[in-house]
Amino acid sequence: MYNVQELKLFHFIPSWYCQMLHNWASLQRHIHLMAPKSHRIRQLAAAEATMQGTSKKPRSISTEAPAAADTPSSSMKHSFSKYAEYLNQLNDKRERVVKASRDITMNSKKVIFQVHRISKNNKDEVLEKAEKDLSAVKDHYIARLVNELQGTDFWKLRRAYSPGIQEYVEAATLCKFCTTGTLLNLDEINAMLLPLSDPSREPLQINILDYILGLADLTGELMRLAIGRISDGELEYAEKICRFVREIYRELTLVAPKMDDSSDMKTKMDVMLQSVMKIENACFSVHVRGSEYIPLIGSDDASYTLLGVPNFE
Amino acid sequence: MKSVSRTLITLTTALSHRSINPNPKTLISATTATVSLRLNSTTILTQQPTHRNHSFASMAAGDSSPTSAAVEKQFDEFRHRLEESGSLRDRIRAVATQIESTTRMMHSSLLLIHQSRPIQEVLEKANTQIDVLKELFSQLAEIVRERPGEYYRYHGDWRTEAQQVVSLFAFMHWLETGELLIHTEVEEKLGLNASEFGLDVEDYLIGICFMSNELPRYVVNQVTAGDYDCPRKVLKFLTDLHASFRLLNLRNDFLRKKFDGMKYDLRRVEEVYYDVKIRGLASTGDGKGEQTVQEA
Numbered sequence: 001m002y003n004v005q006e007l008k009l010f011h012f013i014p015s016w017y018c019q020m021l022h023n024w025a026s027l028q029r030h031i032h033l034m035a036p037k038s039h040r041i042r043q044l045a046a047a048e049a050t051m052q053g054t055s056k057k058p059r060s061i062s063t064e065a066p067a068a069a070d071t072p073s074s075s076m077k078h079s080f081s082k083y084a085e086y087l088n089q090l091n092d093k094r095e096r097v098v099k100a101s102r103d104i105t106m107n108s109k110k111v112i113f114q115v116h117r118i119s120k121n122n123k124d125e126v127l128e129k130a131e132k133d134l135s136a137v138k139d140h141y142i143a144r145l146v147n148e149l150q151g152t153d154f155w156k157l158r159r160a161y162s163p164g165i166q167e168y169v170e171a172a173t174l175c176k177f178c179t180t181g182t183l184l185n186l187d188e189i190n191a192m193l194l195p196l197s198d199p200s201r202e203p204l205q206i207n208i209l210d211y212i213l214g215l216a217d218l219t220g221e222l223m224r225l226a227i228g229r230i231s232d233g234e235l236e237y238a239e240k241i242c243r244f245v246r247e248i249y250r251e252l253t254l255v256a257p258k259m260d261d262s263s264d265m266k267t268k269m270d271v272m273l274q275s276v277m278k279i280e281n282a283c284f285s286v287h288v289r290g291s292e293y294i295p296l297i298g299s300d301d302a303s304y305t306l307l308g309v310p311n312f313e
Numbered sequence: 314m315k316s317v318s319r320t321l322i323t324l325t326t327a328l329s330h331r332s333i334n335p336n337p338k339t340l341i342s343a344t345t346a347t348v349s350l351r352l353n354s355t356t357i358l359t360q361q362p363t364h365r366n367h368s369f370a371s372m373a374a375g376d377s378s379p380t381s382a383a384v385e386k387q388f389d390e391f392r393h394r395l396e397e398s399g400s401l402r403d404r405i406r407a408v409a410t411q412i413e414s415t416t417r418m419m420h421s422s423l424l425l426i427h428q429s430r431p432i433q434e435v436l437e438k439a440n441t442q443i444d445v446l447k448e449l450f451s452q453l454a455e456i457v458r459e460r461p462g463e464y465y466r467y468h469g470d471w472r473t474e475a476q477q478v479v480s481l482f483a484f485m486h487w488l489e490t491g492e493l494l495i496h497t498e499v500e501e502k503l504g505l506n507a508s509e510f511g512l513d514v515e516d517y518l519i520g521i522c523f524m525s526n527e528l529p530r531y532v533v534n535q536v537t538a539g540d541y542d543c544p545r546k547v548l549k550f551l552t553d554l555h556a557s558f559r560l561l562n563l564r565n566d567f568l569r570k571k572f573d574g575m576k577y578d579l580r581r582v583e584e585v586y587y588d589v590k591i592r593g594l595a596s597t598g599d600g601k602g603e604q605t606v607q608e609a
Contacts, residue, residue: 079495080557086514087561155465183384186391202462208391247381251388258395260466 093148094160100145101164107137108164108171112221115174120232123178130175137168138192146197146204154204162210169206169214174221181240183248186211209260216252216268219245223275230282238286242279249276402467404456409471412449415442416477423481427530429538432488439485443502446478450503454510464510472516478503479512479520484527491546493521493554515568518561522571525551529581536585541594544586551579 114130145161169189176184190205197203226241249272259265419442425435453471457464479499486494496517500507528547535543555575563569589595 076493076553076557077560079493080560083496083514083518084560084562087563091562091564152462152464155463155468158465183387185383185387187387208394212391247384251384255388255391255395258392258399260398 093153094157097145097148097157097160100141100148101161104137104141104145104164105167107133107141108167111137111171112174115171115178115221116224116228118178118225118228120234127175127179131179134171134175137171138196142168142193142204143196146193146201149204150201154202154207158207158210162213165206165210166214166217169211170217170221173215173218174225177218177222177241177244178225181244183244212252212255212259213265213268215248216265216272219248219272219275223278226279227282230286235283235286238279238283242276242283245276245279249273398460398466401456401460402470405453405467405470408449408453408456409474412446412453412471412474412478415445415449416474416481418442419446419481420477423484426488427534429534436485436489439481443482447502447504450505450510454505457510468513472513475512475516476520476523479517480523480527483521483524487524487550491550493550518558519568519571521554522568522575525554525575525578529578529585532582532585536589536594541589544582544589545595548579548582548586551575551582555579 111130111133114126114133118126141164145164149157149161172189173184176182186206186208189211193205194203222241222245226238226245229235229237229241249269252269252272256262256265256269419439422438422442423435425438426432457467460466479494482499482502483494486492486498494502496512496514497507499517499520500512503512505511528551532544532547558572558575561572563572586595
């Protein structure tokens with residue numbers, strides 16, 4: 001039970017309220033005699049709710065001007081309730097967008113993992129499944145995001161949905177590269193997204209920045225893919241990846257400093273260079289050390305195998 | 314060495330058929346990991362001559378291949394568009410800098426209020442800057458209008474300036490009327506059209522928090538100047554304001570931080586009010602204050 005004296009210590013609770021609570025508490029004591037416990041708990045919860053409600057009222061600061069205290073504050077409150085509504089709506093929407101973005105990220109990651117299951121003999125079936133999963137991500141999760149965003153939201157809430165979109169760009173470009181060996185253009189991705197949105201609404205179009213950030217992440221995945229291919233013996237494939245990644249890195253060096261938040265991009269470029277160099281070094285090792293094997297063909301000496309591919313990821 | 318490898322090239326090309334189409338027999342024979350690795354390296358090795366030719370070819374053809382031309386085209390376009398956006402941003406920054414220096418002027422003339430100058434005189438001086446700001450904001454709106462729907466892309470470039478403007482306007486309005494300047498009134502004062510270039514509500518609220526930071530100093534100086542009724546008015550206003558802010562569900566962001574700071578302003582004003590009241594100055598000093606807040 002509430003201690004009324006204690007409540008008075010919270011000076012923001014008006015005294016009339018304490019009085020009311022006091023009356024209520026004595027009433028409660030009577031009810032308690034007959035009411036079952038669960039009932040009482042519910043009433044307590046209700047009391048708590050009303051207390052939270054009233055505690056937001058301004059405390060009456062002084063006894064000097066109690067009447068005048070109400071008039072200006074009510075107009076102030078009126079405008080603040082509008083701001084509150086605005087902020088609530090915005091935050092709820094942001095929350096939904098973040099959630100949609102997280103789902104896109106998660107499922108795009110699955111597509112990327114699927115692509116990494118590629119090996120020499122199962123390319124077609126692995127990629128077919130990846131493509132299917134990718135279009136499921138688009139139809140299911142991106143469609144949900146599209147329904148949330150409208151007008152200025154695309155830029156206002158960009159931080160909320162950008163990670164998901166970047167991951168999607170990464171997955172889509174990776175799939176495209178593995179199937180055709182080419183780069184999926186931004187226009188092509190955006191054309192695929194068009195049917196998702198209601199014709200009456202402004203369609204979700206991925207902006208250049210998110211596309212570029214997604215491409216920067218693609219390099220990391222391609223590095224893993226290249227190393228995997230090399231250890232699978234597909235040097236030709238690795239070389240192809242290497243040329244492709246180099247090309248992207250080269251193009252991005254010109255674009256990166258012009259991006260809106262170029263500090264973020266700068267770290268990505270550093271990581272990207274690391275990835276490119278890893279692929280190049282792996283190709284180099286195979287290239288150079290491969291020639292050392294030439295005299296050894298047919299030899300049974302297994303100790304040279306250690307020279308093959310160094311320990312890359 | 315060279316001659317050895319040359320003789321081996323013939324050998325490797327002979328072997329290359331086997332290596333390109335992986336021989337099931339070699340895969341079966343690869344019982345341990347090390348052996349299979351070794352086999353892999355032999356396959357790599359046997360591919361080498363063909364591969365070398367290929368890399369030479371790609372180096373020569375390199376940039377003129379159709380895919381890289383398409384890639385190049387896309388990135389050229391990106392660069393072009395990002396440059397455009399960058400120059401727009403520069404123009405916005407230029408206006409924002411002017412807004413900043415104008416608000417600085419306004420602020421400095423408002424600071425005279427702490428030196429017990431009459432409110433009307435101080436306000437008059439500060440008011441002269443309003444039209445300048447109005448003009449600058451219309452310039453800003455015009456620039457941003459070039460990119461419909463991208464208001465929030467560039468928002469960060471003027472938001473601190475806008476917050477400062479809100480804080481000064483709200484302070485002036487309070488000095489004049491004793492009431493809070495509401496969001497739509499700020500837009501009106503700046504001549505903004507909410508449908509195309511409005512004032513962000515969060516910026517407005519942050520600006521109001523900045524204004525609250527000014528009040529403790531104002532109260533202290535007013536009391537020193539002999540206006541003993543001032544703390545009561547400020548305290549009432551600030552209490553109402555703080556209570557109104559509590560209606561908002563804030564996220565853990567900058568606005569939240571500013572709002573959390575507001576209670577220290579409130580406490581400081583409460584202290585001043587207490588100091589004045591406990592000494593009985595408030596009742597005797599009523600008539601004395603010359604720079605009292607004009608009653609609404």
